[in-house]
Structures are given as C-alpha cells and as structure tokens.
Amino acid sequence: MEDSVLYSFYFWTYMQPNYYRVIKKATSFSGLEMISHAYGQIAGVEVVGFYLWLITEANIQAFNSEIRTPISRLQNAFNPFEIKKNQVSEWIYKTISKLESLGLVRTFFSPKRSEITFCIIDPLDWKEFKQNKQLKEKLVEAMGKVEYDRNCLAFDQIDNLQFDNALEISANFEVNFTANQSDVWFSFNFEELHKELVKNKLLISLDEKAKTLINGYFEKYKLSLQQITDCIINSSTQENELDFQKLEMMFFQIVKNDTAPILETVSNNKDFFYKNEILDESTKKAITDCHVNFNSEKYLFLLYGKIDESQLQLVRQLRSDYQLLDKVINLVLDFSFWKNNGMWREKYILKIAQSIKINNSQNSYEKTLNNFIRALTLNKKHSLNNIKPVEKTISFTEYFEFIK
Structure with missing residues (x-):
C-alpha cells in the first residue's frame, strides 16, 4: 500500500x-x-x-x-x-x-x-464519465454492455444536438390529444438498420442526436438503407461508439458527390397563395397534406433544408404564446417562405402570428389560408391604384384589419 x-x-x-x-x-x-x-x-x-x-x-x-x-x-x-x-x-x-x-x-x-x-x-x-477509461470499463463490467447502452441513450440529451444539421421531430400536444391529427414518428426504419449493423457484427447505440441526423438525410435526400449502414460502419470507433462528426461528414459527402438524388420533400407552390383559385386541386391537396401531416419542426427542416435553435425556439413560441396549431404554423412558415423569397424572417412571422391571434384563427387552417389569399388580393389592388407599397408600409396585422 x-x-x-x-x-x-x-x-x-x-x-x-x-x-x-x-x-x-x-x-x-x-x-x-x-x-x-x-x-x-x-x-x-x-x-x-x-x-x-x-x-x-x-x-x-x-x-x-x-x-x-x-x-x-x-x-x-x-x-x-x-x-x-x-x-x-x-x-x-x-x-x-x-x-x-x-x-x-x-x-x-x-x-x-x-x-x-x-x-x-x-x-x-x-x-466526462465516458471519457474516463477506468470508470467506463468498470461500469460496463458491472452492468453489462446492453444496460450500458441503455444508459447511453438515457444520458445523451437532446439539447446537445447540432441544430444546424438536425431537426427535432418530437410529437407536439395536438398530435396525441387533438382529434384528426396524424401520429408523428421517424420515417426511417431503424429496426432494419439495427439488423444490418448486427449482420456486420457492430453493436452500436444510436442516440436521438444520431437518429435525427439519419432521419433528416433519409427524408430530404432519400439515402438508401445500405448507404446509411455503410456510413455508420465507417464512422464507428474501435469501442463500438459512433463518431457523430464523421457520420455527418460522410452524409454530406454523399450528397455533394451527387450519389443521392436531391428530391423535393415538401409539396409547396407559390400559386397556392397567389393564384389559389386557378391552381389544380391535386396540387392544393398535396400542399395541404404537408401542412396538416407534418409537425412544425419537421416541416421547417424539410422546407429550409436545415434549421437552427433560434428557429426551433420560434416554433415553440408560436405554440405557447400564440396558441397556433402545427398545421397553422406550417401554413405561416410556407407563406413567409414565398413572401420573402426563401429567406428566414422571424419578425415577419411574429407579425403574422399576432394578426392570426387578433383574428382568433389560431385553430383554423381554412380561415388563416383565406386571410392570406385575401390579404394578397388587397395588396395587389392597392399597388394597382398607385398607393404606397403595402408590403413596405403596412404590417400584416393591418392587412387583416382591412379584410375583417
């Protein structure tokens, strides 16, 4: 001693x-x-x-x-x-x-x-605990690899996500406790992925951070199961742990090399707002289905391609402070996307949300859509009459005041 x-x-x-x-x-x-x-x-x-x-x-x-x-x-x-x-x-x-x-x-x-x-x-x-080799080895020895992996899932928190390349797809309140709302889940089949990894003798736990990254690339770029499996295998360490940054880089490289098709992942069309009366019904239905069936975090990611924490925080604010349903939030996001030429405008979105709340249409997709269409029509009439450009001088709160 x-x-x-x-x-x-x-x-x-x-x-x-x-x-x-x-x-x-x-x-x-x-x-x-x-x-x-x-x-x-x-x-x-x-x-x-x-x-x-x-x-x-x-x-x-x-x-x-x-x-x-x-x-x-x-x-x-x-x-x-x-x-x-x-x-x-x-x-x-x-x-x-x-x-x-x-x-x-x-x-x-x-x-x-x-x-x-x-x-x-x-x-x-x-x-820090996992980085301590002695403690980690003792813990695996004490509880076994399976239970250790369960602990990894429990302690690797969602707030560690790199939000510029990941999306939160958590179900919101309306998904499970409001009628006529579809369930939200990962569209990628992680059970099949697990089987492929086992075939390759790789026992690796995927935390929420990794799953959101995988699911995001699967939905936006349609990466195949084999492509995703290969990337995970090549991104794993000798300790059967996932190198997240390496996985992210490999996904990016696949897309950059055009080995995966970049497909439109949400149906949207400028004429849904600007020329709704002449747009064909099948296109309208496809766009509406995206608004109604996606939770807002997922819709935001698919619309812009990537999202950050400030954008996610805004979605939460639209729910909590303005009581907007997800389908209404998605409609607002889509409208802002077209009005601002694909640019993110937080203050603009908040002005719209305030107008919706004033008009008591937080829960009405149809009423909000009609207000958008009527507001654009009003804007066009003002422009034709050589009135000051409405878009620059009149907020959307004022738009809706005109069309009550």
Missing part, C-alpha cells in the same frame, strides 16, 4: 477524532442521477447511501456552522445497516475509501482540532 493508504487505514482503525464535519458545493439533480445510475452500479448501494447521507449532513451542518458535530453521530447513523459496533470504523473506512477512489469525496484530518472533514465532490457528468 502507498503511505497515504496505510495512514488512512491506521487512522480509521486506531485513531478516532472527536468531531467531524461535511462540506460541499451545490449538487445538481443531474449529478444525483449519475450517482444512482453510474457510480452506484460500480460501488454498490451502501456506498451510494452513504454519499447521499453525507449530502444531507452537509446541508444540516451548513445551518449550524458554529456547532461542532461529535463523531458519535456519524457512528450512530449506520445502525440501520446492522453493522456491529466494533466494525463501524472499518465499515466507514471501506466506504469512504471507495468514495475517495471514485473521486467523490476528499478527506482531511486536523489533529489539533481532533476533527475530520469530508469534502463532497460533484460527480462527473455523463460525457
């Missing part, structure tokens, strides 16, 4: 301080999740229980910082564990030692004050 380990064992076996204290920084909820699902799998339930007890004790002592806590409180705290009195010191030593080895506790002893101090260290987050 190293000198520090020998001293620690000797201390817990033969020397008892009269007092102890516990100090810590704030421990986040996600940190406690890591203790339960990662560290606890390695060290065991008793060690986790002791760590959580230390956190509680630190909170109590923080309110009584002037009162010294006798060591007997620490010893008596573990009666529920049915530890024999003469074995308490050994049990505490072993438990603390495990926490120290995991980097969760640092221990200090002051002979002058006859006081021992436990300094609680926040656990690593999941990304």
Whole structure:
C-alpha cells in the first residue's frame, strides 16, 4: 500500500477524532442521477447511501456552522445497516475509501482540532464519465454492455444536438390529444438498420442526436438503407461508439458527390397563395397534406433544408404564446417562405402570428389560408391604384384589419 493508504487505514482503525464535519458545493439533480445510475452500479448501494447521507449532513451542518458535530453521530447513523459496533470504523473506512477512489469525496484530518472533514465532490457528468477509461470499463463490467447502452441513450440529451444539421421531430400536444391529427414518428426504419449493423457484427447505440441526423438525410435526400449502414460502419470507433462528426461528414459527402438524388420533400407552390383559385386541386391537396401531416419542426427542416435553435425556439413560441396549431404554423412558415423569397424572417412571422391571434384563427387552417389569399388580393389592388407599397408600409396585422 502507498503511505497515504496505510495512514488512512491506521487512522480509521486506531485513531478516532472527536468531531467531524461535511462540506460541499451545490449538487445538481443531474449529478444525483449519475450517482444512482453510474457510480452506484460500480460501488454498490451502501456506498451510494452513504454519499447521499453525507449530502444531507452537509446541508444540516451548513445551518449550524458554529456547532461542532461529535463523531458519535456519524457512528450512530449506520445502525440501520446492522453493522456491529466494533466494525463501524472499518465499515466507514471501506466506504469512504471507495468514495475517495471514485473521486467523490476528499478527506482531511486536523489533529489539533481532533476533527475530520469530508469534502463532497460533484460527480462527473455523463460525457466526462465516458471519457474516463477506468470508470467506463468498470461500469460496463458491472452492468453489462446492453444496460450500458441503455444508459447511453438515457444520458445523451437532446439539447446537445447540432441544430444546424438536425431537426427535432418530437410529437407536439395536438398530435396525441387533438382529434384528426396524424401520429408523428421517424420515417426511417431503424429496426432494419439495427439488423444490418448486427449482420456486420457492430453493436452500436444510436442516440436521438444520431437518429435525427439519419432521419433528416433519409427524408430530404432519400439515402438508401445500405448507404446509411455503410456510413455508420465507417464512422464507428474501435469501442463500438459512433463518431457523430464523421457520420455527418460522410452524409454530406454523399450528397455533394451527387450519389443521392436531391428530391423535393415538401409539396409547396407559390400559386397556392397567389393564384389559389386557378391552381389544380391535386396540387392544393398535396400542399395541404404537408401542412396538416407534418409537425412544425419537421416541416421547417424539410422546407429550409436545415434549421437552427433560434428557429426551433420560434416554433415553440408560436405554440405557447400564440396558441397556433402545427398545421397553422406550417401554413405561416410556407407563406413567409414565398413572401420573402426563401429567406428566414422571424419578425415577419411574429407579425403574422399576432394578426392570426387578433383574428382568433389560431385553430383554423381554412380561415388563416383565406386571410392570406385575401390579404394578397388587397395588396395587389392597392399597388394597382398607385398607393404606397403595402408590403413596405403596412404590417400584416393591418392587412387583416382591412379584410375583417
């Protein structure tokens, strides 16, 4: 044993301080999740229980910082564990030692004050934990590869998405709790992909970040199952993990090399708004189906080809602040797309949303569409009468005020 380990064992076996204290920084909820699902799998339930007890004790002592806590409180705290009195010191030593080895506790002893101090260290987050080779190997050993992969799915959060190349396709409220709304799901068959990966002896977990990237390229560029499988195989590491950036680069290269056809993925047509009365019914139906059947994050991605976090935030705002249904949001996005020559105009979209709310048409696709058509007709009439250009001087709120 190293000198520090020998001293620690000797201390817990033969020397008892009269007092102890516990100090810590704030421990986040996600940190406690890591203790339960990662560290606890390695060290065991008793060690986790002791760590959580230390956190509680630190909170109590923080309110009584002037009162010294006798060591007997620490010893008596573990009666529920049915530890024999003469074995308490050994049990505490072993438990603390495990926490120290995991980097969760640092221990200090002051002979002058006859006081021992436990300094609680926040656990690593999941990304840092996986990068620690020793911890990762111990966790896989403790829970098995399958359960480890499940943990990966649980901890790799959606907010880590690179939104410039990914879309959120989460179902919104209307999808499941409003009548006549279609279900939203990944259109790509990930079960078939899993079978192909198994055939190639590749056991790899795809998190939501990877799935959204795959699904986005599948829908927009119609990459085949074989193309996607090959890209994943070539983007995997020796540890059976996915190199996301490499996968993204390979998808991009396929499209750049024109080895996959770039297909129109949403039906849209400028005349749906500008010449609706003469547009053929089949085209109208195809456009309307896209508005009605896609959730807005997905529609936004398919319309613009890529989306960022600010655009996704705007979609959420249209739902929460303006109470627009997804089919109405999609209609607004499509209208703005044509009015602004394919450019993204956030303030313009918000003006439209405000007008829709004022006219109480948040839930009416038909009423909103008719308002768009009538507004464009009004704009055209004003232009023909040599009135100041309406598009530059009159907001869409004012458009709708004219056509009530």
